[in-house]
Amino acid sequence: MKKHQLGKTDLTVSRVCLGTMTFGEQNTEADAHSQLDYALERGINFIDTAEMYPVPPQAGTQGTTERFVGTWLHKRGKRDDIVLATKAAGPNPNQTWIRGGRQNLDAVNIRAALEDSLRRLQTDYVDLYQLHWPSRNVPIFGANSFDPAKERAAVPIEDTLAVLDELVKEGKIRHVGVSNESPWGVCEYVKQSETKGLPRIATIQNLYNLSARAFETTLLDEVCYREGVSLLAYSPLAFGQLSAKYIDDPKAHGRLTIYPPTWSPRYLRPAVLDATREYAALARANGLTPAQMALAWCYSRWFVASTIIGATSLAQLKENIDAEQVTLPDAVVAGIDAIHARYTNPGQ
Template structure:
């Protein structure tokens, strides 16, 4: 297992981050315990969660994942300092989370305290904004024209961001959180938080996690370049495109108990004709090089310049073991060329 510095923070995180969003819906406490224990034994020291989880999000599953992690932490107090816990405050739009209101300084303070209670810990290593208050080109809204920045009130957005950052600063001063990160944001969001932090002596953004995989590379190289030069960790989420890159959903298949067999809040926007052609081609490349499609996708993500730690998720121990093996697999020039030939044909398939 390799370890990399989390942006400008003092934290060294494993190249693999254990995602947890299925815990509380597709996985129970026993499953989560087994996954955490196995991942830690393999050198993983980074766990990502969110107050919104489990997914698909619902009033019944809200906060369950943090509570499951909290139960593990309560029973393994001696390991707390060995594990880097990242969680997130939900943005606006979920009626059962603060009545759907956008993030504010006040809600940040409340949400941090609630997460600390559920996690049964005194501090959170990395606290992230799950998505910005303004509409951003994420969750399938990345095609030109889908987001209208001119419809936003720039001055108000900046004022709200400063309000949020001031509350983050108070939480850092109080020892409740150690570092601050973003999720599902853009270069403008990163740069604005950096400028506000410098001008007001407030915490600097140390990381951002965005969707990034062989089917979805809009951050490459532009946002990732900014992360490198500003010393911000880039954390890909959904490196398997919601499981699609495993090939298990090809030809309309919906295996029982899988994510795509459940109701999706945003719909199956990754399931397009071009996506399926790209996935089938990547499956063929993986077979030709004696690896699984999931391992191909994860190993590729890991070797992208600027990627700090890739967030993986598994519903079975078999999947977790397969995924972790991917990060020790070398990608030679022939394999990378084969991958790139497919990528050139399908650079933006959904």
């Protein structure tokens, strides 16, 4: 499997990353360990998790995903064989079970979050520590326009980087990254790191799939190229929507049917469904499954360092990994861009 360097770091990761947010919700501990074993056998050396997982987030399961990864690491003894990434939650007063609903990206919170993650993961360091979403007001998770009326008090980026700097020096973190960030946020992180001698962000983990290409249309691709920040693309199948299984069978078992529509409404928008029908037809007309085409497209993008995949079965995981070997013909790529021109970022 091809590997890419993360930012300006010494970390080299497989261009397919195993996402784990189903561990502890849709997947048992045994399932999780089987997926981790299989991913490693297939050449994946990059594992991504978060203190908030599994999803949908809830008090009774929070932290279970990291615990499952931790028991696998303890049992298999493969810590040196993987690049391990996790994330600290930003502010969300509705998640009262995470540090009393007062979680943020200040020194007290980040230290508490990291220590808890290290304990659950049964390791003394993480290779990549990411900020799951910003402290400041910024549109994320389906919101797609900035609203100044929603401004709130926020932890200065310099303060966040300062505590991360301490944790790097203590050996608990090797490198840092951001997630669900904007072009302004990336530029501000880079500026603060360069002017204050603080850790430089290596990665940005943002939504990117056929129905959500804002990474390009907002010119985040140029920002990250010029600043040496690598994209980790999440949700490449739009919670399974781009596999077309819900188009083929609206009652198909999966995240978009077993959880309330309010959990992920963006992938149920009429324009997303219309676009998915066209992408599925294009894939099938060219001898591909819709999932193969959607994933192969992500894997091949020049600015994607690694694509984070998730699965609830080994069969799904195999198909998702196998798509890494698919090369899309120029005519298929042109067809994708034509559909994108008609349905521009309906799932953003």
